């Protein structure tokens with residue numbers, strides 16, 4: 320995972336579901352991720368499906384990725400070369416799926432970011448700069464252990480390299496803070 | 498030391514040491530579930546992890562697009578059959594039923610940890626299992642390692658009270674589906690993100706497993722990680738009926754458990770509820786929906802395709818006809834439900850009323866086959882999601898309701914309060 324990414328924003332609102340990200344009616348294309356990815360975000364913004372470019376960023380409101388557990392949702396975004404999804408909050412399963420497949424997520428206040436804005440995001444230090452509008456925002460970066468998974472490109476490459484779930488350091492009972 | 502919630506208790510039991518909300522844990526998993534929509538990717542990842550034999554029982558289901566409606570999907574099923582034959586995966590063929598229903602009938606048990614590549618895996622929480630929906634890769638990791646990591650969730654405790662002095666049940670015509678939709682309306686579609694919902698109180702204690710499964714099924718619609726019910730006499734009855742009483746053991750949260758929040762809901766005056774498109778938390782009372790015309794009615798799915806639901810719908814449809822402007826589709830949730838419904842004469846009632854009975858499975862819920870909606874059409878469904886495009890067409894609308902409301906609406910052709918129909922017969926609905 321690169322520390323700083325830069326890209327052009329596609330703007331979405333609250334409650335983008337996995338059905339928006341990749342509709343169930345393309346079920347039969349699941350074996351062909353390239354064909355499937357041509358329909359990414361189609362029901363939220365048909366323009367995205369047509370003209371998103373590698374390196375672009377998705378910017379959204381609350382509860383991005385709610386609904387079905389389909390992992391094809393983060394996968395089609397990866398396939399389209401999306402650099403990161405920046406949203407105010409994420410649905411739980413989507414969050415895990417995205418980390419597992421190596422798609423960076425940023426939990427950040429997205430108000431004031433408009434479609435087409437050029438953003439620069441420091442994933443490690445938690446800074447989002449809107450280069451078009453000239454403002455900067457702090458956010459809580461993902462914890463280092465999840466960034467370690469992203470850094471290997473997802474949980475499968477992580478396990479292949481490190482032999483297990485070493486990134487999780489279980490807290491023991493009530494002895495917290497260690 | 499504070500007492501434990503159900504989620505904390507199950508994970509502590511499974512790990513052999515005390516854990517509490519907020520802890521990160523790596524937990525051995527008892528069962529994993531996948532279906533033809535999520536299994537291909539899970540199998541691909543499992544292979545990439547270089548393992549041969551899964552380290553945990555794998556339950557594989559053909560339910561989402563089964564029988565296969567097109568050749569691509571037939572080929573997916575063919576490849577999965579080959580994998581299942583080779584690796585002692587428990588394959589549930591076309592016609593067995595929806596994964597979550599069959600999981601509850603044949604596999605899930607109190608105290609288990611279950612991981613499923615489907616968001617409604619939380620349905621098994623009704624039996625006192627810690628059952629979590631995940632993606633294909635998480636399922637592959639669990640298949641390979643026999644364990645996975647979790648953050649022990651904080652719990653929102655929901656106490657449901659209903660009925661009058663003598664009865665702890667729900668008012669006539671009001672069902673567990675109405676209760677859970679009301680809760681989602683209160684919580685919002687992200688109000689429980691990362692949390693567990695623990696259902697209890699007199700109305701839940703009086704509720705059979707069919708109803709409890711409806712509650713837990715929709716926990717994820719409020720963003721929750723899972724839904725849970727205590728394992729008690731009702732759980733025992735259900736397991737006994739399924740010939741599995743040996744796996745029963747009682748499980749309840751401690752009385753001094755620490756909850757993030759408690760919600761008390763009195764449902765004694767609750768009217769039937771309807772979720773308006775395009776999101777599950779746009780909940781209104783049926784009065785506000787009355788008169789909205791519908792083209793299709795679906796009774797079924799992992800939310801409401803059980804015997805309780807079919808009996809209720811049949812009581813309304815018996816001796817009546819489906820409105821000529823409506824297609825009524827009924828999909829029993831499993832072969833077991835189908836057989837029992839047939840034996841009780843319920844299927845005959847649906848067919849005589851003019852409905853179409855579909856094979857056990859997801860039916861048109863996910864929009865791939867058996868009832869895809871046309872442009873501008875409106876469906877009233879007992880399923881759990883009404884997102885645009887969910888039933889195969891983003892230009893169609895989906896309203897969600899209970900099987901009682903669905904059956905009454907199928908008769909009138911518009912969204913209708915079912916209480917009139919049930920009152921006419923002079924009895925309540927909690928049988």
Ligand code: SF4
Pocket residue numbers: 561595596597615617798799800858859860862863880881
């Ligand atoms: S019935 Fe619908 S919600 Fe339930 S598992 Fe099948 S597709 Fe998913």
